[in-house]
Each structure stands twice: as C-alpha cells, then as structure tokens.
Amino acid sequence: MSHLYQRLVHGSxxxxxxxxxxxxxxxxxxxxPSGGFMPHTGRGFVYISTPMQPLTVTIVDTxxxxxxxxxxxxPGKQLTFDFIEDKGDDPVYRPARMRYEVFDAGTQTGRLRxxxxxxxxxxxxxxxxxxxxxxxxxxxxxxxxxxxxxxDRPEYWTPEGGPxxxxxxxxxxxx
Numbered sequence: 424m425s426h427l428y429q430r431l432v433h434g435s436x437x438x439x440x441x442x443x444x445x446x447x448x449x450x451x452x453x454x455x456p457s458g459g460f461m462p463h464t465g466r467g468f469v470y471i472s473t474p475m476q477p478l479t480v481t482i483v484d485t486x487x488x489x490x491x492x493x494x495x496x497x498p499g500k501q502l503t504f505d506f507i508e509d510k511g512d513d514p515v516y517r518p519a520r521m522r523y524e525v526f527d528a529g530t531q532t533g534r535l536r537x538x539x540x541x542x543x544x545x546x547x548x549x550x551x552x553x554x555x556x557x558x559x560x561x562x563x564x565x566x567x568x569x570x571x572x573x574x575d576r577p578e579y580w581t582p583e584g585g586p587x588x589x590x591x592x593x594x595x596x597x598x
Contacts, residue, residue: 467505472496499560511540
C-alpha cells in the first residue's frame with residue numbers, strides 16, 4: 424500500500440511541477456495588443472503599424488514635457504515594450520527601466536533586447552499618433568515585382584501569345 428501511495432504522490436508532484444513550468448513559459452513572454460494570455464496592468468505594450476495607420480509612439484517625461492523616446496514604427500511591424508520599476512540608474516530622475524523591441528506584426532513571443540532607464544510611472548506619458556500619409560511595407564526579398572509594361576510581360580501574356588510555362592508540347596488527346 425505504501426509503495427502505491429509513494430508512486431501516486433511522486434507522479435502528481437511531477438504533474439504539478441510540469442503544469443507550473445508550462446504556465447510560466449506561456450505567460451512570461453506573450454505579447455499582443457489585447458494584453459496577451461493573462462492581461463494585467465504593467466504587462467507590456469504592443470503597438471502595430473499598418474499601411475493605412477502608420478504609428479509613431481512618443482514617451483514623454485511629464486515633469487519637463489520633453490520626449491525621451493520616439494519611434495516611427497514601420498508598416499508591417501510592431502513596437503513591443505514594458506517597464507520594470509525600481510531597476511533604473513537614478514532613484515529620483517530615472518528609477519525605472521524600459522525594455523523594447525520592434526518585431527514583425529503579429530509576433531506574440533520574443534525577447535525584448537533593447538533597454539533604457541526612464542522616469543517612474545507617475546512621470547511618464549505614452550503618446551501614440553497616426554502619421555498622415557499612407558505608407559507601404561517593404562516587399563520581402565525575392566518578391567517578383569508586378570509590371571504593366573508590355574516589354575516586361577512574358578510571351579504568353581502578349582497579344583501574340585506563346586506557350587505557358589510548364590506546358591507540354593504533346594497533344595491533349597492521342598488519336
């Protein structure tokens with residue numbers, strides 16, 4: 424009986440430890456505009472820039488009204504950042520640390536590799552503005568450009584016509 428009890432306790436403690444580790448991994452680096460897996464105050468901030476809404480994020484020191492961080496987020500990217508209180512280099516002027524990273528839009532996990540010391544929570548303001556013009560994201564490398572010029576069209580796309588790529592010279596039906 425005691426051997427069975429020990430196996431049951433040992434197995435359930437392993438299960439509990441596995442669940443705790445999985446929960447920490449899921450919650451630790453999850454970013455989204457809605458707050459991630461378990462949203463709460465201080466969780467982090469995510470701003471996604473699109474071609475129709477290119478965003479600029481400015482963080483202002485409210486004591487001096489001077490911006491200390493400004494990022495024009497390229498379309499198709501997102502700015503993700505968070506604040507860690509009591510980790511700054513000056514307990515009066517910069518008591519907090521801001522960690523940030525620019526990811527591809529829709530990224531929900533990742534490491535915030537950039538950091539800077541910033542004013543405390545009661546002395547900073549986040550301003551988000553939409554830039555006026557429509558901006559398009561850069562095309563991925565190797566993306567084939569579309570063209571409307573006759574000289575750039577393949578032979579099969581011209582009024583004279585031509586064989587389609589990969590088409591066979593064999594007749595459709597053998598007689």
